[in-house]
Amino acid sequence: MSIESNIVNRNIVLRFSPDMVDQPLVYRLVKDFDLIPNIIKANVNQDRMGSMVLSISGYENDYKEALEYMKMCGMEVSFLADSMVWDKDVCTQCGACTAVCPSGALYIERPAMTVHFDSEKCIVCQMCLQACPVKAVKLDI
């Protein structure tokens, strides 16, 4: 644990097999890694693949170690922002999503007025899903 590292807040998606359902994951994240996990969505079932969307905040080093730990346990870890998929070819470049997108992930480059997506900025609020008239953005969990 290092006090020098930055505080981060990341949204991640976990996928795990049924035998892992019993693991006290949230407890470990708090206890062993000093993190604050917040369950956004959970889909846990005794006999099927489970998935969970977690918002985690804490020191970056701790967060990275926790990620390693979860992977070591056999969990599949992905970043929620990567689940927001923007299809450049479907997008009509209208820009309708850009005023509702709170993080600036979907933005207009001026003066060309072309629309771009920066997944690193996306906070997966899903506002763009409602705003896009051609469904060029999709949440793929």
Next chain:
Amino acid sequence: MTKTIAEINEKIRAGKAVVVNAEEVIDIAADLGYKKAAEKIDVVTTGTMGVMCSSGAFLNFWHTKPKIKMQHVWLDDVPAYGGLAAVDCYLGAAEIPERDPANAHHPGHFRFGGGHVIEKLIAGKEVRLRATAYGTDCYPRREYEQTLTLQDIRQAFLFNPRNCYQNYNVATNCSDKTVYTYMGVLKPHMGNIHYSSAGQLSPLLNDPYYRTVGIGSRIFLGGGLGYVAWPGTQHAPADPRNERGIPLGGAGTLAVIGDMKQMNPRFIRGVSMTGYGVSLMVGIGVPIPILDEDMLAFTAVSDGDIQAPLCDYGGDGYPTGEPCVLGYVNYQQLKSGQVEWEGKTIRTAPMSSYSRALEIAEILKEWILSGKFELSQPVQPLPGQELYAGFLGR
């Protein structure tokens, strides 16, 4: 200096025409002045691609064996109007399937409708046709079902009664709840501002008095050739105008027509407006012949010269049918991404695609330069041409 359309066409045929788009002309006019620029430039191309309600397609299916006089027609479960003739129908862009939950759970998704069927056809995809009939001696068949593509349809043309609004409302929401409108999702307390015009690139803002665009004008429609068929529905040329002749409200509209078999899905898209319904995004480009200095001056219009009414689309505004204009903003402000309004910074977003509008103006330029597209003399002017009294009223 004056030129006729015939003279400009001569130059196009000789490969000598000078064609620029409605963005490029702004700087040229600033450099050379209107007079010199008018001598130099022959055609200015414009473009727009936005959601345009009041669009739809006339389709004629080949006669079936045995024959049917289709009374009710569906394409991919979207009803089309069959009360025309045996195998003709009109598919409206805003139509939704009968079983669509619409706004039963507000805001509805409106995933699919007439606009999407039109896009699928133009993209060459298969569509399911279903028709029922009461049966006659000459048309005995009562039911018909067939999967088909645009190629299998005998004639297919878009005929959009109202497209290409000259200018348009800019939408915001003064109420305290989010509203879902045809101008997009508007957040409460003026949380955002949406606008829907290509501004300085938009066709009728470059010819504000319809001096060159009229009935019969050949245009770019959805990637193919189209024509102005008539003044569009709700055409209102008498709306107030600024000193450059730019209307401060919607004003002019065009009814347009064009062969779907020439079109490209890049420029015709079905759209789903959350909580509102379905519609069609239509790409249109209109060439403006530079007949004289005034025409050049009109095409040199830039975003800062075009004001549009900022309207409240919240519950106490637009929906009531009462006046809802809060004031005026110009497209330079709107395109910057934010507008200062009564001490507040409000984010703006377009509903129409400026980059695609520019692409259309560029394609039209290429068509003209290559001699593939010649300008047409309108057979009849649009109402409103009589309002023209010279640029800046001179």
